[in-house]
Amino acid sequence: MAARIKTDIRYKPVGQFEETRFEKIHNVIFENSNDASIEVAEEIAKLIRRKQLSDEMCVLGLATGSSPIRVYEELVRMHQEEGLSFENVVTFNLDEYLPMDKENTQSYHYFMHEHLFNHVDILPENVHIPDGKVSNEKVVDYCLSYEKKIKDFGGLDFQLLGIGRTGHIGFNEPGSHYNSGTRVITLDHITRVDAAPAFLGIDNVPRKAITMGIATVLGAKRIVLLGWGQNKAEIIKNTVEGEISSQVPATYLQSHKNCTFVLDIGAGSELTRNRTPWIVKPCEWTEELTAKAIVWLCTKLGKTILSLTDKDYNDNGMADLLMIHDSYDLNIKMFNRLQHTITGWPGGKPNADDTNRPERATPIKKRVIIFSPHPDDDVISMGGTFDRLIEQGHEVHVAYQTSGNIAVSDADARKYAEIAKRIAPSEEAQAIIDSIKAKTESSFDSSEVRKLKGNIRRGESYEATRYLGLADGNVHFLDLPFYETGTIKKNNLSEEDIAIIVNIIQDIKPHQIFAAGDLADPHGTHRVCLDAVFEAMKQLKSESWIKDCWLWLYRGAWHEWDINEIEMAVPMSPGQVLRKRNAIFAHQSQKDGVMFQGDDTREFWMRAEERNRDTARRYNELGLSDYAAMEAFVRHKFD
Numbered sequence: 269m270a271a272r273i274k275t276d277i278r279y280k281p282v283g284q285f286e287e288t289r290f291e292k293i294h295n296v297i298f299e300n301s302n303d304a305s306i307e308v309a310e311e312i313a314k315l316i317r318r319k320q321l322s323d324e325m326c327v328l329g330l331a332t333g334s335s336p337i338r339v340y341e342e343l344v345r346m347h348q349e350e351g352l353s354f355e356n357v358v359t360f361n362l363d364e365y366l367p368m369d370k371e372n373t374q375s376y377h378y379f380m381h382e383h384l385f386n387h388v389d390i391l392p393e394n395v396h397i398p399d400g401k402v403s404n405e406k407v408v409d410y411c412l413s414y415e416k417k418i419k420d421f422g423g424l425d426f427q428l429l430g431i432g433r434t435g436h437i438g439f440n441e442p443g444s445h446y447n448s449g450t451r452v453i454t455l456d457h458i459t460r461v462d463a464a465p466a467f468l469g470i471d472n473v474p475r476k477a478i479t480m481g482i483a484t485v486l487g488a489k490r491i492v493l494l495g496w497g498q499n500k501a502e503i504i505k506n507t508v509e510g511e512i513s514s515q516v517p518a519t520y521l522q523s524h525k526n527c528t529f530v531l532d533i534g535a536g537s538e539l540t541r542n543r544t545p546w547i548v549k550p551c552e553w554t555e556e557l558t559a560k561a562i563v564w565l566c567t568k569l570g571k572t573i574l575s576l577t578d579k580d581y582n583d584n585g586m587a588d589l590l591m592i593h594d595s596y597d598l599n600i601k602m603f604n605r606l607q608h609t610i611t612g613w614p615g616g617k618p619n620a621d622d623t624n625r626p627e628r629a630t631p632i633k634k635r636v637i638i639f640s641p642h643p644d645d646d647v648i649s650m651g652g653t654f655d656r657l658i659e660q661g662h663e664v665h666v667a668y669q670t671s672g673n674i675a676v677s678d679a680d681a682r683k684y685a686e687i688a689k690r691i692a693p694s695e696e697a698q699a700i701i702d703s704i705k706a707k708t709e710s711s712f713d714s715s716e717v718r719k720l721k722g723n724i725r726r727g728e729s730y731e732a733t734r735y736l737g738l739a740d741g742n743v744h745f746l747d748l749p750f751y752e753t754g755t756i757k758k759n760n761l762s763e764e765d766i767a768i769i770v771n772i773i774q775d776i777k778p779h780q781i782f783a784a785g786d787l788a789d790p791h792g793t794h795r796v797c798l799d800a801v802f803e804a805m806k807q808l809k810s811e812s813w814i815k816d817c818w819l820w821l822y823r824g825a826w827h828e829w830d831i832n833e834i835e836m837a838v839p840m841s842p843g844q845v846l847r848k849r850n851a852i853f854a855h856q857s858q859k860d861g862v863m864f865q866g867d868d869t870r871e872f873w874m875r876a877e878e879r880n881r882d883t884a885r886r887y888n889e890l891g892l893s894d895y896a897a898m899e900a901f902v903r904h905k906f907d
């Protein structure tokens with residue numbers, strides 16, 4: 269997938285290339301969200317400066333959420349280091365929850381001041397954010413006056429947007445009208461689910477909001493929408509390539525003359541030109557692309573690999589592949605490639621020819637570290653493989669990277685504190701109980717409560733690892749400091765975090781490392797935990813033993829690797845599926861009322877089983893053996 273770096277995001281028209289023929293909105297894909305955000309901040313800064321030169325106000329429409337944070341950071345940096353002034357800037361924020369106090373840390377008022385306004389020289393009277401406390405009687409007039417103020421300033425010069433998974437822009441949820449203005453809206457369930465972590469549970473998420481309308485947004489002279497991460501890929505594709513529809517309000521942007529979507533690779537990955545480039549343009553057929561196309565072709569036609577014909581390739585945009593290879597050769601090669609990924613010996617098969625096996629046969633007994641971002645990702649994502657590695661005699665260590673304390677409910681913590689108090693009455697237990705009782709919507713856990721919650725997760729992890737037969741001494745709780753903020757917002761990775769990972773790798777000197785490879789989510793804890801492993805391995809690269817250490821990536825609870833990406837597939841018997849289920853059951857605090865469930869209401873063991881069954885089924889549908897379930901891994905190769 270070619271990344272466009274440092275293009276002028278403003279002036280490249282849509283439709284210039286054949287590859288964009290399915291696309292109705294101009295978009296630019298960057299290697300990562302950081303580079304993209306800097307480019308957008310530069311565009312905004314240029315506009316502010318241009319307006320300054322002609323003594324005009326610059327009217328900006330601003331968004332909140334995770335997407336624009338880095339843009340604001342960069343604008344603040346430009347103000348502090350390059351003298352970018354905001355004295356001629358007027359801002360209008362898209363939306364605010366209703367009801368919502370300005371002081372509430374979840375308010376968009378708080379967000380904007382925290383990320384931008386408190387750090388630049390904007391005049392307070394030039395900042396406009398919908399008032400989350402306006403009364404029912406006054407709200408209609410209030411919205412009309414918000415609209416009018418924008419018009420009085422001559423309209424928005426630039427509108428920054430994020431996109432929700434419902435396709436909302438601002439809080440214009442599905443059903444929003446093309447002509448809508450600023451108004452009160454009822455939030456979609458998916459939007460509330462997405463906001464639930466920040467509010468520590470969906471019940472605390474407001475049901476309504478004030479939002480600028482579609483017509484307000486479309487009135488802007490220039491619009492830039494930011495999209496980061498795999499989570500946004502599907503809605504971005506539907507918005508850019510689908511028909512204009514009130515069911516996906518962002519599609520209204522197709523009618524705007526000066527709108528650009530700025531994406532990272534994850535968010536752009538479902539666009540046709542990236543997902544199936546062979547149906548849009550001639551391709552350079554690398555081995556990876558060929559594998560991807562063949563899996564796609566089989567799925568599309570409902571055929572096994574070995575039954576694909578010349579006509580199948582020809583009819584589906586892959587005729588140029590046949591100029592290089594015979595279809596039968598292609599089929600055999602792909603079949604073998606997949607066949608060779610399957611192994612019941614994730615640590616390598618002793619005394620076997622390993623030429624075509626995913627892992628090396630030697631050393632027969634390997635040292636292994638399984639890094640688990642939260643204290644249950646190990647069993648959820650690779651419980652079967654974990655079990656096999658122990659059973660096959662390897663020296664397995666599991667390292668829980670974060671305490672996971674934030675995902676334990678107050679009710680659970682109180683239950684345990686009360687048990688502790690009943691066994692041995694103590695001031696500490698009482699203090700924890702009192703602090704949980706006194707907790708309000710916007711207060712954070714005390715450090716004692718967090719410690720208890722972390723300990724609950726430790727206890728559950730030991731239950732799972734003991735069940736799998738791992739000695740307690742091989743279980744390591746790293747409690748990485750970046751995670752320990754007591755809130756959803758985490759700190760950046762620090763030297764201290766990386767040193768902790770370096771030390772454990774250095775001590776164990778593993779032959780294999782397993783880590784959660786959720787590459788696409790730029791904000792999530794899994795991505796930060798993976799970056800810590802990457803950085804640690806980089807720092808250790810001069811050690812003689814590290815070249816023999818292979819890094820295998822598994823996917824977290826939400827996604828699985830595409831079949832064509834998988835490099836090791838570990839089949840599980842029905843009995844092993846049950847063992848894995850029991851290990852997941854040990855994580856009682858994450859069962860039933862899971863705090864961070866997303867919009868998937870299945871419990872973790874169900875998701876894990878369905879996903880593993882699905883991988884096995886897909887192998888089988890491609891013409892390979894029929895297993896009960898399979899766990900999948902990709903080997904990460906360092907440059």
Ligand code: F6R
Binds near residue numbers: 331332334
């Ligand atoms: C925020 C807003 C929303 C967000 C959207 C994406 O002011 O209006 O439309 O832009 O929900 O949120 P993130 O960026 O958090 O994924």
